[in-house]
Amino acid sequence: MAKLFPNIEIIKNLRPAPTEGELHCLKILQEKLSDDFEVYFQPYINGDNPDIIILKKNAGVFIIEVKDWNFDSYVIDHQVWRLKRNNVPLRTPLEQVRNYKDNLYNLHINGLLEKKISDKRLYSLIQTAVYFHCENQDNIDLRVQNKDAYIKLYGHDSIMDINDSILKSYGGQSFFTEDLYEEFRRFLKPTFHMIEEGKDIVYSQKQEELSISEQGKQQKIKGVAGSGKTLVLAKRAVNAHKRTKKKVLILSFNITLINYIHDKISEVREVFHWRNFYIASYHNFINSQTNNLNISFKSLSDYEDLNLFEDKEHCINKYDAIFIDEIQDYKTEWINIIKNNFLAEGGEFVVFGDEKQNIYSRKLDSDKKPNTTIPGRWAELSESYRLNEKIAKLSSRFQKEFFKDKYSYEELQIVEQESLFSDEDVEYFDISNEMSVDELFQKMWRILIRKSIHPNDVCILSSKIALLRKLDFYIRQAEKTRTTFEAKEIFEKLESGSSNLDRDLKKVRKNKKFNFWMNPGTSKLSTIHSFKGWEAPTLFLIIDSNENNDELIYTALTRCRKDLFIINIGNHRYGEFFLKNKDLVKVVGENDGISESPQVEVLVSEKEETLEELEREELNILFPSLLENLKGQNNKFKICVLGEISGNKDDFESNIGSFFNKYSIKATQWDVEFINNRKLKNTSILKSFKRGQSGYSLLITGQIHQHSSKDNSKANLLEELRNPKYINMIIGSSPRDKLSIDNLLEKLDDYFQEKMED
Numbered sequence: 105m106a107k108l109f110p111n112i113e114i115i116k117n118l119r120p121a122p123t124e125g126e127l128h129c130l131k132i133l134q135e136k137l138s139d140d141f142e143v144y145f146q147p148y149i150n151g152d153n154p155d156i157i158i159l160k161k162n163a164g165v166f167i168i169e170v171k172d173w174n175f176d177s178y179v180i181d182h183q184v185w186r187l188k189r190n191n192v193p194l195r196t197p198l199e200q201v202r203n204y205k206d207n208l209y210n211l212h213i214n215g216l217l218e219k220k221i222s223d224k225r226l227y228s229l230i231q232t233a234v235y236f237h238c239e240n241q242d243n244i245d246l247r248v249q250n251k252d253a254y255i256k257l258y259g260h261d262s263i264m265d266i267n268d269s270i271l272k273s274y275g276g277q278s279f280f281t282e283d284l285y286e287e288f289r290r291f292l293k294p295t296f297h298m299i300e301e302g303k304d305i306v307y308s309q310k311q312e313e314l315s316i317s318e319q320g321k322q323q324k325i326k327g328v329a330g331s332g333k334t335l336v337l338a339k340r341a342v343n344a345h346k347r348t349k350k351k352v353l354i355l356s357f358n359i360t361l362i363n364y365i366h367d368k369i370s371e372v373r374e375v376f377h378w379r380n381f382y383i384a385s386y387h388n389f390i391n392s393q394t395n396n397l398n399i400s401f402k403s404l405s406d407y408e409d410l411n412l413f414e415d416k417e418h419c420i421n422k423y424d425a426i427f428i429d430e431i432q433d434y435k436t437e438w439i440n441i442i443k444n445n446f447l448a449e450g451g452e453f454v455v456f457g458d459e460k461q462n463i464y465s466r467k468l469d470s471d472k473k474p475n476t477t478i479p480g481r482w483a484e485l486s487e488s489y490r491l492n493e494k495i496a497k498l499s500s501r502f503q504k505e506f507f508k509d510k511y512s513y514e515e516l517q518i519v520e521q522e523s524l525f526s527d528e529d530v531e532y533f534d535i536s537n538e539m540s541v542d543e544l545f546q547k548m549w550r551i552l553i554r555k556s557i558h559p560n561d562v563c564i565l566s567s568k569i570a571l572l573r574k575l576d577f578y579i580r581q582a583e584k585t586r587t588t589f590e591a592k593e594i595f596e597k598l599e600s601g602s603s604n605l606d607r608d609l610k611k612v613r614k615n616k617k618f619n620f621w622m623n624p625g626t627s628k629l630s631t632i633h634s635f636k637g638w639e640a641p642t643l644f645l646i647i648d649s650n651e652n653n654d655e656l657i658y659t660a661l662t663r664c665r666k667d668l669f670i671i672n673i674g675n676h677r678y679g680e681f682f683l684k685n686k687d688l689v690k691v692v693g694e695n696d697g698i699s700e701s702p703q704v705e706v707l708v709s710e711k712e713e714t715l716e717e718l719e720r721e722e723l724n725i726l727f728p729s730l731l732e733n734l735k736g737q738n739n740k741f742k743i744c745v746l747g748e749i750s751g752n753k754d755d756f757e758s759n760i761g762s763f764f765n766k767y768s769i770k771a772t773q774w775d776v777e778f779i780n781n782r783k784l785k786n787t788s789i790l791k792s793f794k795r796g797q798s799g800y801s802l803l804i805t806g807q808i809h810q811h812s813s814k815d816n817s818k819a820n821l822l823e824e825l826r827n828p829k830y831i832n833m834i835i836g837s838s839p840r841d842k843l844s845i846d847n848l849l850e851k852l853d854d855y856f857q858e859k860m861e862d
Contacts, residue, residue, distance in 0.1 A: 106137035106158075109144045109293065118146075125172040125237025126155055129263060133158065136266050149212055150618075151384050151392030154204045157397055158599050159288055163271040164280050165208070165230040168258075169201040174238045175247050184400055193400035193827070197242060198248075198255055205254070210611045211388070213287050214619040217612055218594055219279070226279050228254065231270065235263055236385045294378040296633060302373030308519075308787045311336050314483055317344040317425065322453045324431070326473070326482040329499065329662030330490025333456045334637065337427050338368035344425035345380050353423040353446065354383045357433035357464075359617040361385075361628070361637040365429065367622050380424075386438050393420075393446075405833050408437035409826065413445045422448040430472040430637055431457035433464055434573045439477050453478070459511055460503065461636060461662075463655045465850065472511050487517045490639055492528040498688045499661050505681055506610055506654040528669045529555075532689045534684045537649055537673050537716035541571065544671070544715065545578040548644055551669060555642075559583055562627040563640035565660050568648055569613075570718050572629045584626040587633040588617045632660045641666040648719070649674040673715055718782055734801050742775040743852075746784065747806030750842040753778055759845050763852055781809045793830045804851060805838040806843030 108115075108130065115122055115130065122130075126145070133143050133156070142159040158166040178194075179186040185194045208230060209217045209610070220226040233256040236244055241259040250257055258266070307315065314325055314336045329334040341352050354365055362383045369381060387407060394401040397416050406412055413420060426447050428434065439455075447453055457474050469475050473482065488496060503513055531551075535544065538598040552562065566572050569589045576590040579585050590612040592599070602608045617634055628640070636659050643664035647657065657678060661668070670689070672679050682689050734741050749756060757776055764774050777800075779789065792798055802824065825833050834851045837843040 105139055106134050106141040106143045107139065109142065109147075115145050117481040118727055122146075123170065123172045123237075123576070125170045125235065128237060128260075129156065129168065129170050129235050132263050132266060133599040137270075138268050141268070141271075142289075142292075146384075148294070148379055149208075149291050151382060151389055151396075152204055152207050152212070153392070153396045154201070157292060158270070159292065160271045161282075161285050162280060164228075165288060166202055166270050167204050167230065167232045169197055169204070169233070170235045170237060171197050172237045173197075175236075175243065180247055187348075190415070194398045195233045195395065195400050196235075197398070198250060198252060199238045200395055200398060200681065201234055201255060202252065203391075205230050205232050207392075210820075212285070212291055214615075216284065217615045218591070221594055221597060221608075221612070223279070229279055229284075230254075231256070233258055235362050238261075261399075279451045288417070297370060297374070297376050297378060299372060299373050300373050303371045304373070305335070305371060307335075307339070308332075308487065310485060311339075311485075314485070314487055315339040315343060317347045317452060318349070319424075319452060320450045323455075324476045324478045324480075324482050325454065325456045325457060325485065327456065327485035328514055329458065329461070329659075330488035330639070330665075331485035332489055333458070333485060334365060334368050334429060335371075336455055336485070337429055337454075338365060339372050340454065341381065341427055342369060342372045342374050342376060343424070344427075345376055346374065348397075348424040350419075350424050351380050351382055353389075353426045354381060354429070355384075355389060355426070356385055356429045356637070358430070358634055358636055359385045359388065359614060360620045360634045361429060361620070363621050364638050386434065386442075390441075405826070405835055408435060408441075410437065410440060412441065412443065420445060422446055423451060424448045426454075428455045429457075430461070431455040431476055432459050432462045432466060434474070435466065436475050436477065438473075443477065457638065460507060460514075461655055461659045463633060463636065463653060463659055465655075465853070467850075470575055487519045487620070489519050491516060491518060491662060492666060493518055494528060494530045494688050495661065495664055495668055498530060498685060499658065501685060502654075502658055502661060502681065506658070507783065510766045528666045528668075530670070530689050531692050532672065534669045534672050534679055534683075534690050535674070535715075537719075538714050539673075540575045540712040540714055541718055542578070542712045545575055548575070548669075548671075549579075549582075555667065557642050557667070560623055560625050560626040561641040561666075563635065563642070563663070564627070564629045564643070564644040564646070565632050565635055565663070566646035566648065567632055567651055567653075568646075568719060571633060571646065571715065572631070574713075574718060576629050579627055579629075584624075586620060586624040586626050587626045588620050588630040589613050626717050632656050635660070635663055639663050642669075643667070644669045644671060647673065647675045647678055647714075651675055652677060661800045671844060695836075740775045741769070741773060741801045742777065744793075744800045744803050744847070745776065745778045745836070745843065746789075746803060747807055747837075748780055748842050749778065749806050749848075750844050756845055756848065759849060763849055781807075784808070790824065790830075793825060795829055795831050798831050800831055802855065803831055803833040804848060805833065806837055806841070807841055 112130065116127070123144070130143065130145060137143070137158070140160060144157045144159065146153060146155060147157055154167050155170045156168040158168070177188055179188055185196050186192060187194065209220055209227070216226070232254055235258040237260055241261045241262040244257050244259050248257060253851065311332050317340055325333065325336065337354070341354055345352050356362060356365065362385060365383050390407055390412075391401070394412070397413070397419055399416065423446055426442060428439070428442070443453060455476050455478065459468060459473055462468070462474070467475065491499065494687050496518045500516050503511070507513070533547070548564070562573060564572065571594050572587070573589060573595060576585050576587055590609060594612060595609070598605055598612075620628070620630070620634070622638065633656070640663060643660075645660045645668065647670065651657065670682060672682065683691065743760070745756070756778075760776055761771060762772070779787070793800060793803060805822065808821070834855060836851050837847055
């Protein structure tokens with residue numbers, strides 16, 4: 105008899121109660137499978153909520169999605185199922201269970217994706233099935249198209265035949281190592297956090313005050329870099345759970361911050377169960393919720409659709425407390441979607457942010473603060489507990505230099521702590537892009553030797569993954585590392601064998617970010633975007649020659665607690681700033697103080713690339729792959745601007761051209777067409793936007809006077825275009841407002857940020 109987690113008595117008393125089909129399936133599994141099988145009911149895996157996961161040591165994993173559905177109530181199509189009563193599209197059960205499986209590879213299980221890339225047979229390690237409790241096998245075979253060999257379909261009659269062979273008849277079992285088995289169990293059986301696991305943290309009076317959880321409280325908290333915003337969030341989240349005895353939702357924007365928040369919650373000296381904290385990025389949260397609720401979700405614009413969860417009110421688990429970190433990264437639509445759909449009546453809603461770390465250039469309110477939908481004044485944390493005196497002064501001067509017309513100036517107030525270091529350094533290196541990557545690595549390595557810095561204290565930041573990837577390769581010849589991107593070996597394997605390099609790299613990088621932790625005992629390498637919110641005692645900041653994102657550089661500077669090494673690859677904009685602050689920054693020559701240090705032996709290619717060549721190489725590889733993925737039928741990335749715009753077309757085209765040039769996309773690789781209201785009214789356009797047939801790659805809306813068109817006279821045009829059978833659509837402006845150049849470029853940038861890595 106299989107082991108059941110939790111036991112059947114607990115399962116029967118769960119709320120919401122298990123369905124008849126779920127109870128029947130569990131009964132069959134428990135009776136039919138031997139005692140070396142573990143059956144987990146509705147395990148909560150970072151937001152994913154599959155019905156049943158079966159685990160067997162030395163064998164593999166089996167996921168079952170249970171549906172108490174009668175086929176007569178549905179219009180069944182291969183790609184989208186619809187409810188007959190309201191024609192609402194649903195994600196197919198097959199796609200739903202496939203997403204659960206793919207997320208185990210792509211997100212949840214550390215290292216599993218890279219192992220699958222190295223050996224594709226590993227994809228058979230996880231098997232899946234859908235059990236239709238109200239249908240028999242013959243009707244399922246007749247009505248449901250299943251072209252996926254990894255998904256089995258069971259009916260009420262055929263489920264009776266299930267046995268131990270579900271994890272014996274497939275290849276790949278030999279890959280289910282002891283380490284992988286334990287990694288799966290760690291996710292399936294979350295543990296209790298004991299009081300002794302926390303730390304004796306001394307909170308300031310203000311931090312203590314803002315950590316108090318209150319029913320119905322809506323509050324926005326602003327803090328300077330290092331002021332303990334995440335520390336306050338963590339303690340307040342634990343206090344909210346203690347107050348409500350319910351699950352707390354915590355959201356961020358970047359994926360890596362999830363683990364930092366987890367670490368801060370772990371430092372709170374309280375007893376709690378980890379299953380009571382759902383920590384996720386916005387996009388992963390929406391992805392998991394739409395999958396759990398069978399919502400058809402295809403377009404990037406769906407993340408901003410205020411009606412996305414319409415008709416699902418009765419199915420949504422609401423939260424009595426929701427916290428959002430780095431609120432300056434959030435769009436107003438995202439905040440409203442979270443509040444309107446997932447906050448319980450009278451629930452607590454608290455956001456944390458710092459507009460000076462607005463690296464994605466989100467729109468701000470008239471007071472130059474993030475738009476939070478919460479009225480009133482911001483509560484403020486004005487003292488920094490992270491930064492040493494030199495870095496704090498340098499960061500304050502950076503504000504005056506680059507933010508004087510953007511944000512209100514704030515002097516960083518430093519709180520002296522015994523734990524802070526007394527011999528901190530800020531060193532500045534100006535190097536040429538003709539330097540080889542090996543030479544740069546040797547320079548950095550000698551600094552580490554000179555300063556006797558422990559690997560766990562080191563983080564290397566840059567906005568260019570190609571450079572970080574090469575540095576990581578060299579470091580790994582001497583010691584282990586932890587990164588937010590793929591290893592050089594994985595990149596080369598994908599480069600030579602992937603049919604869609606951009607897509608596959610994005611999957612690997614998402615997995616690496618999802619498993620990026622603060623104290624792995626090794627050096628860490630990350631993009632600046634992914635390290636926002638984190639901190640490190642020793643930081644190498646590599647500034648690219650073309651970098652001009654002031655918020656990004658400010659964010660990077662304020663990540664460091666002790667030793668900051670700024671390596672500038674010919675960027676005159678920031679170089680001038682650091683050189684005129686020599687009272688805080690030590691300007692280091694080519695070999696000052698390090699020429700006598702030994703060189704580490706590393707394996708280099710016959711012709712070592714320069715920094716300039718490395719950057720150009722990545723552009724030449726990645727952007728063609730990206731465009732190949734996004735282009736329309738005419739072999740171009742073609743934009744359709746639908747509706748009225750403010751200004752003339754020539755200005756729009758010129759600015760779009762400059763935008764694409766930033767991404768090294770040539771004029772021959774893109775195109776734009778404008779369809780105004782007059783043309784829209786008199787033209788049959790819907791057929792020209794069909795996915796897989798359209799010459800357009802992206803649809804951006806302007807001001808639309810009428811929501812209908814010649815071939816869509818009765819329906820709402822925008823609602824129709826949200827159907828997944830059409831190409832991606834971005835709401836460029838409200839249908840009432842003309843589309844401005846600035847708004848279009850902002851929307852384009854958002855789109856490409858989603859499609860490309862940092």
